[in-house]
Amino acid sequence: MLTAAIVPVLAPHAASAACVTDPYSGVCVSPVTYKVFSTDGTLAVQKTPKVDNVVRWLKEGDSVGVVCQINNGGTDPYDNMTSHTWDYISTAAGTGWVYDHFITTPAQGTDGWSPGVRHCGSGGGSTSSLNPNNYPWPAVDGWVADGHGYYEGECVSFAAWAIRSDGMPHSKSPDWLGNADMWTGAYVDTSPHAGDIAQWDDKVNGAGDRGHVAYVAAVNSDGTIKVYEYNWGTMHRLNIRTIPANAPSRYLHF
Incomplete structure (x- = not known):
């Protein structure tokens, strides 16, 4: 070109x-x-x-x-x-x-944005409508395959289900990606958006030796995020918490 x-x-x-x-x-x-x-x-x-x-x-x-x-x-x-x-x-x-x-948008500034052009993820999209209580395997104490490449009740199983179920546009399947530290999205987000997957590297900020993934349910104006997750603190059970946006290692957009 x-x-x-x-x-x-x-x-x-x-x-x-x-x-x-x-x-x-x-x-x-x-x-x-x-x-x-x-x-x-x-x-x-x-x-x-x-x-x-x-x-x-x-x-x-x-x-x-x-x-x-x-x-x-x-x-x-x-x-x-x-x-x-x-x-x-x-x-x-x-x-x-x-x-x-x-594209004839205004010339990009030093921050990479074209002045006046709407940023993706802005305006009314700070909260996901996903209901984590709809996860089909909320109380599994053993090791049962979920049919998508994971064990029921694991963080990866829940995160993959959330991407399949949140009704938001996604371009990559979250299934069969391996352990949490092996996950890759369609691309990496440098900042969180509702519907992203927060990913922790091994043993970072409380994660285990295979990493951790959680679903970003909301992005708050005070620099925190709300996440839905499984297998954090209690084996194979839902956990909901609000954490600093810089606690995960990165954000994956699907």
Whole structure:
């Protein structure tokens, strides 16, 4: 793709399409229309905010509805670009992620955000609607396979069930990922969002020697998060706690 020295910013306007679900928070958002610009003629729409998972292509000059933006996605090594900023878009063909450099959003600031563009996960999406009491194996004292690659009542079994059951958009299966310290998401979040999986490395902040995972139920304004989890403190039982957001080692987005 060719790179232009100056990217013109077209005046944004609300897209005519109905509201589109924020992929992080589940909030319904009215997309804002921008254009595809400064490509070699085409732009890849990716399944997740990184290269090499193309779902379709856009053409130079196409209109896209930008739902929201992140600044912690993958880079674009094919064009020697190091920005981590991606836009979640909606078109008549569906939704997906595009590298922000090739969209006429306002120029990114030093923080990687385009001024005025909505951040994914913001606005009304700080709390998940998941009910942890619906977990189908709430009191198992032995070792029973749950059919998804885990033992019933383990932290990994509950976290995988939560991702399958929370009704939020996810692009990667949480099943058959191994021990908690082996888990990988579609990508890593540098900050928590409701619906993420908090992951602890081995023996970090109370985790065991195989790590720990928990479901992020809420992100609070005071820098804490609420998590739902199993097998923390009491074997194979539900635990709900509020902890500092920096207690887990990272956050996995599915």
